[in-house]
Amino acid sequence: GNSVTQMEGPVTLSEEAFLTINCTYTATGYPSLFWYVQYPGEGLQLLLKATKADDKGSNKGFEATYRKETTSFHLEKGSVQVSDSAVYFCALSESGNTPLVFGKGTRLSVIA
């Protein structure tokens, strides 16, 4: 079946450091890929997405590129802020109306 594996946290970084959160997937077809973010005390919200190979999703300074050859969708940000502290979830959707499959989440803490 489909699955998503993301690096375990927690990840602790100093403000302005470079962030990478690794995500790899297993899917039988050609899924769409997503990063969701959960700020403390809130539900999840979509951060960025990519629907086909080599697409780059970007939002709020975060980027991720859909790499079919390595089945990866790593999340990156050049300079993190304290306000980026949250839990980040990688997810995939095999086709339009199948439920999302989520990774286990990576907690990021950014310290000033």
Add this chain to the structure above:
Amino acid sequence: DVKVTQSSRYLVKRTGEKVFLECVQDMDHENMFWYRQDPGLGLRLIYFSYDVKMKEKGDIPEGYSVSREKKERFSLILESASTNQTSMYLCASSPVSGGRGFYEQYFGPGTRLTVT
């Protein structure tokens, strides 16, 4: 803005009680979902619904049931709550997506349920 609301942010129930968690969305979405979120386990899908009166089991349906009598409302029911159902419960909704179009789910703020 899409809004998904959940009836309670925090809930404390006793073992054996019947528990209802309510979720309402205001964007006329066809699809609705219930997840539970536990440390180290991420999000696990309990049930989902593609339409009124329709339901599908997710990965962990045991001990739960659902009801969708109206399009905007999706209820999760714990028939007889147990301590291992202490968790954060998240509801989500999404529109029908055609073909391989992206498929964004909109989440509620969650209900933290404690069963004692």
